[in-house]
Amino acid sequence: NMAPLRWGICATGLISQDFANALSLSPENHTIAAIGARDPNKAKEFAARFGIKTVLDSCEALGSCTDVDVVYIGSLTYMHFEHARHFLKSGKHVLCEKPLTLLPEQTAELLALAKSTGRFLMVALWSRFFPAYSRLRQAVTNGELGTVRLVQANFCLPVPEVVRLKEKKLGGGTLCDFGVYLVHLASWVYGGEKPLSVTVAGHVNETGVDRSGGIIIKYSDNRLASLTWSGDSGPATTALVLGDKGSAKLEDYFWCPTKLTLNGELIHMPTPPVRQGDKFNFFESGGLLYEANHVKECLEKGLTESPLLSHKECQLIHDILAEGHKQLGVDYHNLDA
CATH class of the missing domain: 3.40.50.720 (NAD(P)-binding Rossmann-like Domain)
Structure with a gap:
């Protein structure tokens, strides 16, 4: 205490x-x-x-x-x-x-x-600190899905009104806002392994940032992630993790899921409800408490990085995003250009 x-x-x-x-x-x-x-x-x-x-x-x-x-x-x-x-x-x-x-x-x-x-x-x-993500990782590591070969996920929501996503000078772009959750999920399922290759195609707007795209991440041993993001279309917001003996599905919204279907069984994991008389701006924001609690646990143990989201994996996720930006022709070195 x-x-x-x-x-x-x-x-x-x-x-x-x-x-x-x-x-x-x-x-x-x-x-x-x-x-x-x-x-x-x-x-x-x-x-x-x-x-x-x-x-x-x-x-x-x-x-x-x-x-x-x-x-x-x-x-x-x-x-x-x-x-x-x-x-x-x-x-x-x-x-x-x-x-x-x-x-x-x-x-x-x-x-x-x-x-x-x-x-x-x-x-x-x-997302990583949601109960559904813990349970998913457990299912992957203990063989409930057999050997996992494919992560297939979409983060597609039409958000034409969100200015910060559209303007390069604000650090806009949908890959680093929506796509980061997709890359992060693949990395979670595949244990933070460095991929063999990353292949990206998408659409870039007039300010020089991406609006939509697809990313194929190739891992060793015939494993893949196939990920799609869009700020122009949707909704498509679920994620599938497919093995040779079973499958898991993070239901809407995969980045803050309250439901996980594991080999056909639906598991409910509701987030903490908002305090009386107030409201959240985004989906399932009560789940932000999970990451806050995790930070507290880490600090109480005197840790300087999370055992669930290491510095090494943090760098890897950002490196994959950077490779995506490079292939899309999105350059954040000069935000005014």
Whole structure:
């Protein structure tokens, strides 16, 4: 029964709101010590909604806030690298929304910095900490599906109104927002193994970021992942894991599943419901509590990386995304170009 983990929240956007809401479901384990944001009015509003005492006038100020153990970074994608680097250098532990960065060399720099500062760093691939993902991994490793040969998954949702996905200057693009969940799932099923090859095709918009595409990841021993993402069509949001003796299906929505069909048997695993009188912005955001609890467990054990999502695998996932961007002709080195 350790004291509650003291969180600082960086940025007040929709995902930060849902994360704060999820933390509020478990006050014995988590407390939000401070909110940092560019817009002081939004920060004050956020603080009032979630009962946060300390309101800071910038995200960066969280780094020198002594009441904060760990910072949750919910800022726009293109800001993740600078924010995470600042907080690690300030001595804070970091849980950063996905993707960790837009460039694999930036991911490598952050992982090395976490190592050198002795701080915990994890990318917020919350899916991995859902009960359905634990049960799926168990089924794969203990042979319930025989030898798994194919992961087939779709993340296709028409989201024409989401500006941050369409604008390169905001670090947009659907592969690093939707596709990261697909790549992450394949990596989870195949135990973080480095693939033999990655083949990608897709459509790029006028600002220079992708809207849709397909990725075939070839692993050793006749194993494949076939993954499709789209911000222009859908919905198609399930995932199949196929072996030579059985199959598993993560039902809608595979990245935050409350249902797993395992060899024909449907298993229900509901997420924690939202607190009275409030609402989530995204599907099943009560499940954000799973990753928050995992961070707390890791910190209580003195770990600097998650045993379920190692730095090595984090780099691999971002390397696969980078290879996809290269093949698509999406270049994040200059966001204004």
